[in-house]
Amino acid sequence: MNEGPLIVQSDKTLLLEADHLLADQCRHEIAPFAELERAPEHIHTYRLTPLGLWNARAAGHDAEGVIDVLLRYSRYPVPHALLIDVAETMDRYGRLQLRKHPAHGLVLHAFDTAVLEEVLRSKKVEPLVGARIDKDSVVVHPSERGHLKQVLLKLGWPADDVAGYVDGEAHPIALVEDGWAMRDYQRQAAQGFWDGGSGVVVLPCGAGKTIVGAAAMAIAQATTLILVTNTVAARQWRDELLRRTTLTEDEIGEYSGARKEIRPVTIATYQVMTTKRKGVYNHLELFDARDWGLIVYDEVHLLPAPIFRFTADIQARRRLGLTATLVREDGREGDVFSLIGPKRYDAPWKDIEHQGYIAPADCVEVRVTLDDRERLLYATAEPEDRYRLAASSDRKTRVVDALLRRHADEQVLVIGQYLDQLHELAEHLDAAVITGETTVKARQELFEQFRTGEVRVLVVSKVANFSVDLPEASVAIQVSGSFGSRQEEAQRLGRVLRPKADGRTARFYAVVARDTVDADFAAHRQRFLAEQGYAYRIVDADEILAGDTD
Amino acid sequence: MAGSTPLGRDSSSDGARKVRSLTEDLRQRDDIQLAALLRARTDLLHPVPAGFGALANRATTVRSLTEVLDGLDLWSLQVLQAYAALDGPAAPVELAARLPGVERGDLETAAALLHERALLWDGPQEYRVVNAVRQLLGGAAPVRGAAAEPLAHPQPHPPAVGAVASEPPARVARHAGGQAASFVRNATDLLTAWSSAPPRRLRAGGLGVRDLARTATALGQDQQVTALLVEVVNAAQLLGNEVGSAAAWCPTPRFDTWRTLPLAEQWAELARAWFEMAAVPALLGTEPRPNLLTWDVRRAGATDVRRAVLEALRRLPEGTAPDREQLAAHLAWHHPRRESALQRLLYDATLDEAELLGVTGLGALADTGRALLTTDPRQEAGADPVGAALVRAVEPLLPVPVDHVLLQADGTAVAPGPLVPDLAADLALLADVESTGGATVYRFTETSVRRALDAGWSAARVLAVLRERSRTPVPQPLEYLVTDLGNRHGRVRVGPAASYVRCDDPGTVASLLADRATRALGLVRIADTVLVSAAAPSLLMSTLREGGYLPAEESTDGVPVAQRPAAHRSPLRGVPGAAPAEPGPPAGEVVDAAVRALRAGDVTVGERITGGSGGSGRLPRSTSSETLAVLHDAVAAEQEVWIGYADRAGLTTERVVEPLRLEAGFLTAYDVRTAQVRTFTLARITAVLPITTR
Incomplete structure (x- = not known):
């Protein structure tokens, strides 16, 4: 039997054995049409979706090529129904084309009259198009180009947009590659x-x-x-x-x-x-x-x-x-x-x-146990208050303390969701705090001081989730988050992934209250990163605190 | 004889005797020829005809002829028609005028076959058509000589079947194996899904369209595939329906044994069921849209068509995926009289289904299909060597079971192939299936691991199995999850109890537990100061009182309940509004019966005492023959007997009855205590004793 690196599942997922000799080669060949769903250490999961297949069609791949790749790398026979489905799905892209017509402007052109008839019968398409020019094309109001594409995608006949773009107002821009080079x-x-x-x-x-x-x-x-x-x-x-x-x-x-x-x-x-x-x-x-x-x-x-x-x-x-x-x-x-x-x-x-452009990261989930008073409070709280209660447990403060001592000579971000908790933490740690209330000027000053090392610890709210460039932050401690948001977790990890001058491993700690919704949300948040190959270790708060004393 | 050629004349002069009828023709045949006829026309065997006259008669009935004609290929029919158009004996070569461009050999072969089937007689040089055949073919009046009009398209050979693809056998096998494995998996998925949520059985029988659609969505298959799965598992007797008001389709107990079989055997059972089933799931798409699992989707000829299609595939060079149009034409040549729109649908359905089952691979017949053709439809499925051949054929095509999984940090385990049964069972308990196909992806969740702990596994055992069966180290988060759940599992304990005893003094509790008087209560100590019992609180109270304790009853919230002195009150329920009418004086027979009952009771007491049956007071059990004998005597002697009678719940009561009649497993008797004549089921009479001491 063929020992290929790929297993094609009947639910349209592709399992790629990461350690296989042909894995890299296979990955490159399937990447254009399959979406990486998760990439833990041994088996990576890709999924065939209509969007992914259409992305591939848009990039010039055809169904035969896709099927050939699947058959070539597959360890087991590929389900027949799946192959048919791939061919049919890919065939749907580009049957309709948005293009420029010399006389009529923007038109929707069909390479298959039946498809055009089908979409024109849809009530949603009707207001977006104008007069029928011939049996294969119909005028499209230029302002409805986007709406039409949205509707056609929902109908399962994504249009190929070749109507081109306006050049726009020309303005000279060039890259200046001095001291750095584009990767x-x-x-x-x-x-x-x-x-x-x-x-x-x-x-x-x-x-x-x-x-x-x-x-x-x-x-x-x-x-x-x-x-x-x-x-x-x-x-x-x-x-x-x-x-x-x-x-x-x-x-x-x-x-x-x-x-x-x-x-x-x-x-x-x-x-x-x-x-x-x-x-x-x-x-x-x-x-x-x-x-x-x-x-x-x-x-x-x-x-x-x-x-x-x-x-x-x-x-x-x-x-x-x-x-x-x-x-x-x-x-x-x-x-x-x-x-x-x-x-x-x-x-x-x-x-x-692996190419060294982002720092390797070590993700650790620290589990704290609520004390008896908090447990009672939690058990009797209304469901909507439970996350807040668990997430802002006082026990987390001690853990943050210990972690800060452990990374005494590194730049640390403490990230959280609840302002009360952040202010309390900041007061306790004697650190500066940045939230939505902080003025832009003050924020920039604090970020600058953090960059230069003047400020070692910053307590930040979700305002710092995105696009804040803090290259020297190498440790992030997350005490609470927006419930189970996966992308937030990725963004927050991203804060510490800028490559470090000394090639140090970045650390990302998520402090979580065990046996509460906090832990459930944490598990959901971590899925994206786990799927990207970032494995979380789980440690008990006691270990961190114990390590602190010796 | 008119139109006879010199050749014909030679033959008749050479013949030992002149053949004058079909009967005579049959009589002159040797044993081998007769056996061939009976093998080809099996209907003639039932019952075995008394003589050649009877055989000839039977062979020329419309019914028998229709059957044999339906089985003829186009060429035989054409030759037969040519004979039917002639009015006298003719040698096969004489037909050349009517069937132009045909080789003499083809004519002779066809004529010989028709003669063997007793559709032509006379011969072997010249043949005549059996008269009844001529009528049945509805031809015009026979024409003398060879002057008949030539037939436009004589077809002595079936049309060739072209290939749309020619696949190397290895690829065909590989593909068929993949399909076979996934068919079994889908069947298992279907039956598993229906185990937990069985779809309703329609009042008219069958499965509703909506249930089919729902199942298809759940399985991720299209409806046609799902319909095939449903009918095949039904044919394999893995699916049945409960009867009663909540009739539903669910797996039969056979499913439980089937699912533990090796993959190859599972497949063999399904494939065979398919090959021999009358259901044609493809009819689902045709008007008037029949429901699955009803007679409306069954067709008598389905089995024959499947065999014919596979036979046709087998005649092609290995690895040939046929052109469907040409294959249909080819099959039509073999059975032209059966041709219909349904037939065409059956051909296509068979090809589609064969592909889904892995009987063909990429359209070409696989070894699995070849093995299937060796099965004998008349043979009982199960303990047969053919089933073994089927298993042997599919085994090498199936993926090799793997005995390990790969554990990953995201909480999943991937089984890179079908798992060996014991590991599959373990994983089904420990984790939830996330994706199936060539491989299986399992996810460990708190719920799934708890399920294993609930089933009595320890955390250590879970980890041991994972360590042993994983090719990769157990990821830390998973290990943590299992250990953590193991620590917490069972921290809160739940058990049944109907009442409790609490007492602040552990000493008293200990003495209560040790007290002989409370032994019957089954007290269990669950804490130093708390005992629980399965007995009702009232019994607990009274027993403790009798034991000399001074218990106080408390309500569920711990408040003492004041005990009123025993002055019982009836609940309001059931009290009639008006006073009941005074009962009249008792009827004479009631009184008599009462007296008799009393006597009977007396008698039984006497029996008990004098019988000396160990003092247990129970009637000794009688054997059924004893029972019958005693009752017979009692009926004859009009004598009362004492019987032990078990009710539906198995509770035995003792009655004194006067047997009246004994028939068909029932005893009709006068029950002295209830003063009624009633019927007793003999089987439930546990004992009988004549009352003789009166």
């Missing part, structure tokens, strides 16, 4: 995006997504709108662009709560874009303020709904999504596919770690 995967990611037109690049936190953005801008040579999660991230983008490209301060504008600058390169926050005044999102006009040649969405998995809606209207502009994970807690992965674009580049975290 291979960053170059591939930027090029992959550009060749695909629009789409999403998936890279772990700390792998230099900003540089991928800068590289894409350098290829586009056009005015760019960058959407980021918050003001601190906006400033970091600006600093990074100033450092890595020919752009000058005058060319980069910040569009946030504090400032409203519109420049050839404008960095705006999701927050300001989604601020409503009198029920109207009046800042969304920024999308039309200039003839943007490129729109970059940072942390695309957090993209708020109004931005999705507006993005549907600007399908003629090139869009680049950057993210560490396509996991959306709200399950809108399909909208990312149809509105931002297919996944254009993806690299597993561990691969990049």
Whole structure:
């Protein structure tokens, strides 16, 4: 029997034996069409999904190739039904095409009249299209290009968008590679995006997504709108662009709560874009303020709904999504596919770690036991209060103390969800605290002091989840989180993954109250990282405290 | 004879005797020829005809002829039709005019076969058609000589079957093996799912469309595949339905033994069931949309078609996946009279089903299919060498069972192939299945590990099994989970108790426990100051009082319950509104009966005393023949007897009865105590003793 590295399951998952001789070769061949679901140490799980198969079609792979790869690497016979399903699914992509017509403008063209008939019968498609030109094409209102793509995807006939993009207002941008060099995967990611037109690049936190953005801008040579999660991230983008490209301060504008600058390169926050005044999102006009040649969405998995809606209207502009994970807690992965674009580049975290671009990490879950008083409180608490009670147990403070002593000469972030808990901790540890209430200026000062080593310990709330560049943080202690959010856990680990000057291993501690919902949420949060190959060790708080005394 | 050729004339002059009828033809055949006829037309054997006349008669009935004609291939039919169009004996070569472009050999072979089947007679140089055949074929009036119009397309040979693909046998085998394994797995999944949530059986019988759709979704299969699974497990007697108001489809006890068999044997049972089942699940997609598991999806010819299709595949070069159109034409040539739309559906269904079962691989017949063709439909399934051949054929194609798993830090275990049965059973207990296919992915959760602990496993045993069976080290989080659950499991203990005794003084508790008077209460000490008992609180109270203790009763929340002196009150329920009518004077027979009952009681007491049956007071058990004999005598003598009678619950009561009638397993007797005539089931009469002392 063929001893291939791959086992194809009937539920459309692919199991790849990581230690197999052919594993790497196989991984490269299946990566274009299968989505990595989890990558623990021995067997990696990939999943065949319609989105994944369509991503592959969009990248020019055909069903025969996919089936050939499956048959070639599979250890056991591949279920017949699965092969048929792959062929049928892939065949659905590109039967419809959005293209430019010399006389009618944007049209939906079908290579299969029956498919066109089928989708035109849908009530959802009807308002989005205009007159029928001939039996195979129908006029599409240019403003409905995005909506139509969303609807067609839901109908299972994703359209191939070859209508092209507006070039936008030209603006010279070039990378300045002095003292640093673009990494291979960053170059591939930027090029992959550009060749695909629009789409999403998936890279772990700390792998230099900003540089991928800068590289894409350098290829586009056009005015760019960058959407980021918050003001601190906006400033970091600006600093990074100033450092890595020919752009000058005058060319980069910040569009946030504090400032409203519109420049050839404008960095705006999701927050300001989604601020409503009198029920109207009046800042969304920024999308039309200039003839943007490129729109970059940072942390695309957090993209708020109004931005999705507006993005549907600007399908003629090139869009680049950057993210560490396509996991959306709200399950809108399909909208990312149809509105931002297919996944254009993806690299597993561990691969990049092996290349030395992100620090290796040791994840530890520390379990504390509630004392009798807390246990009683917990047992009698209303269900909605239970997580808060368990998460902000006083017992955690002692553990944080001990951990801080253990890492006495390292830069430590203490991350939590509840402000009371954070303030108490900060007071107890005599450390500075950053929350949503802290002014941007104060935040930046504190971050700077932390970077230089003046401040050793920072207590931060979820404002620091994203896009805060703190290269020297090597230890993170998480005392509470947003319930079971998997992407938050990934982001928080990302805070300590920037490669360290001395190649040190980063430490990520999650302090969890045992036998409570806190532990359940922790287990859920950890799944993403466990699936990415980060194994958690579990230790009892007593061990940490005992280690402290000797 | 008209139209006879010199050759024909030669033959008749050479023949020992002139054959004048079919009967005579049959009489002249030798034993081998007769045996061939009876083998080809088995209906003639039942019953064995009395003589050649009877045989000829039977062979020319419409019913028998229809059957034999239906079994003929196109060429034989064409030759037969050509003969039917002639009015006299003719040599096969004479048909060449009517069947142009055909070789003489083909004509002779066909004529010989038709003669063997007693559709032609006379011969062997010249043949005549049996008259009844001519009528049955409904041909025009016979034409003299060879002047008949030539037939447009004589087809002495079946149309060739082209290949859409030719696969190397190794690939065919591999593919068939994969399908075979997944078919068994799907069948197991289906039956397991229906074990816990059996779908309802429709009032008209069968399985509802919605239940089928739901099951298909649950299995992740399409409906057609699911329908096949359902019918095959039903045919294999792994599925049945409970009768009664809540009739539902669920696995039979056979499923429990079947699932422990090796994979190859499991498959062999399913494959055989499929090959021999009358159900055609593909009919589900046709109007008028019948329900599964009903007679509406059964077709008498289904088995024959499956065999015919597989036979046709076997005739192709090895590894050939046939062109379906051509295969259908080929099969139609073999049985032209059976051809219909249904037939075509059956061909396609058989090819689809064969692929799903692993009887074919990539469209070409696999060794499994070849083995299936050696099965004899008339042979009882089970203890037969053919089943063994089937198992032997499928075994090398199936993936080799593995005896290990790979444990991973994300809480999963991957079995990289089908597991050996004992490990599969262990894992089914320890973890939940997350994904099936060539491999199985299990996930360990708190619930799944607790399930094992509940089943009596210790944490140490769980870890030992994991360590022994995992190729990879047990990940720390899993080890922690198991150890942690092991420590916590059973910390809170639950047990049954109907009452408790508590007392602040452990000394008193200890003495209570030791007291002989309380032994019957089954007191158990669960703490220094607490005892529990399975006895009701009232019994506990009274026993303790009798033992000289001074118990106080308390309610569930610990408040003492004041004991009222025993002044019982009836609950309101059941009290009639109006006063009941005065009972009249008792009827004479009631009184008589009462007297008799009293006497009988007296008699029994006397018996007990004088019988000296060990003082237990119970009637000695009688054997059934004794019982019968005594009752017979009692009926004859009109004598009362004393019987022990077990009720439905198995409780034995003793009665005195006057037997009246004894028949068909029942005793009709007058029951003296209840003063009624009633029927007793003989089987439940445990003992009988004549009352003789009166």
